[in-house]
Amino acid sequence: MVTFPNCKINLGLHILRRRPDGFHDLETVFYPLPVTDALEVLPAAEMQFQSSGIAVPGNAADNLCLQAWHLLKKDFPDLPPVNIHLHKHIPIGAGLGGGSADAAFMLQLLNKKFQLALSMEQLIVYAAQLGSDCAFFVRNQPCYATGRGEVLEPLALDLGGYSFLLVYPGIHVNTGWAFGRIRPGQPAQALRQSILQPVQAWKELIYNDFEAPVFSAHPVLREIKETLYGAGAIYATMSGSGSAMVGIFPKNQIAGISWDAGYRVFKVR
Numbered sequence: 001m002v003t004f005p006n007c008k009i010n011l012g013l014h015i016l017r018r019r020p021d022g023f024h025d026l027e028t029v030f031y032p033l034p035v036t037d038a039l040e041v042l043p044a045a046e047m048q049f050q051s052s053g054i055a056v057p058g059n060a061a062d063n064l065c066l067q068a069w070h071l072l073k074k075d076f077p078d079l080p081p082v083n084i085h086l087h088k089h090i091p092i093g094a095g096l097g098g099g100s101a102d103a104a105f106m107l108q109l110l111n112k113k114f115q116l117a118l119s120m121e122q123l124i125v126y127a128a129q130l131g132s133d134c135a136f137f138v139r140n141q142p143c144y145a146t147g148r149g150e151v152l153e154p155l156a157l158d159l160g161g162y163s164f165l166l167v168y169p170g171i172h173v174n175t176g177w178a179f180g181r182i183r184p185g186q187p188a189q190a191l192r193q194s195i196l197q198p199v200q201a202w203k204e205l206i207y208n209d210f211e212a213p214v215f216s217a218h219p220v221l222r223e224i225k226e227t228l229y230g231a232g233a234i235y236a237t238m239s240g241s242g243s244a245m246v247g248i249f250p251k252n253q254i255a256g257i258s259w260d261a262g263y264r265v266f267k268v269r
């Protein structure tokens, strides 16, 4: 069985308060986009994991796909071993949620393949144990998110009439490091309302709190944002804790921008 875990972008991101468990309450809008990994699971006599494409940092044994299998195995002791092949295409540590998407798709794939009969709500509870934005990929539709990012409210937000440019300059931002540089507080504009405004109004209304500290550590990101606006973006932002930058353009009107050869650039729609 093969699936294609997709990425997400954040439209607005406010860090509201630090919690006693060390995490932060936040508000954001998650929006799925079709830049994908490929995840294949085959029956096997013992657990196996291989990956291809972009190298995933850390031990293979810690890969979120394996963590998802082990999490279900605790509650379903009869869950058989599998051979997992992950082809990694979504940039890592980019704020695009690729690792979380792999984990959430793995849960759903195992649920289906081995008929575990878990509901979407149950899968969300498992996913939230694997990462704060992992639950989103179980729903995988535009959502207003609160809590750690796992409390999800689907939104009627359709950006199908726009084209997107994702620009990843190869800077790996550690999410925990980025949180450590934020002073939490209430936003000037409530995201739940401002996201309902037309995209043309977002430049003045919708902010990502991570931009200030991450741009100050990596000034090239501000230049990328300015380049996106200069090329006709209606709205440009960093996704999550970065460093992927997103430009939203009128449909099929993305100007030919010549990016640094080391950047990875994805055109969507």
Ligand SMILES: C[C@@](CO)(OP(=O)(O)O)[C@H](O)COP(=O)(O)OP(=O)(O)OC[C@H]1O[C@@H](n2ccc(N)nc2=O)[C@H](O)[C@@H]1O
Pocket: 010, 013, 022, 023, 024, 025, 026, 028, 094, 095, 096, 097, 100, 130, 131, 132, 133, 134, 147, 148, 149, 175, 176, 179, 239, 240, 241, 242
């Ligand atoms: C903040 C977001 C916004 O989309 O950043 P990106 O990862 O997308 O850049 C995500 O919710 C991140 O989700 P995820 O990447 O799953 O985070 P986790 O693995 O759960 O946490 C990584 C680290 O970030 C911090 N963290 C994460 C989420 C949260 N609500 N509060 C936190 O303080 C904690 O220090 C934690 O140890």
Ligand SMILES: Nc1ncnc2c1ncn2[C@@H]1O[C@H](COP(=O)(O)OP(=O)(O)O)[C@@H](O)[C@H]1O
Pocket: 056, 057, 058, 062, 063, 064, 065, 086, 088, 091, 092, 093, 094, 095, 096, 097, 098, 099, 100, 102, 103, 175, 240, 242
């Ligand atoms: N399948 C996976 N894909 C990507 N990263 C993974 C995976 N499994 C574990 N990781 C670890 O998760 C970290 C962050 O992953 P990722 O979701 O790509 O970042 P972000 O949350 O910034 O989008 C990486 O540093 C990597 O070590």
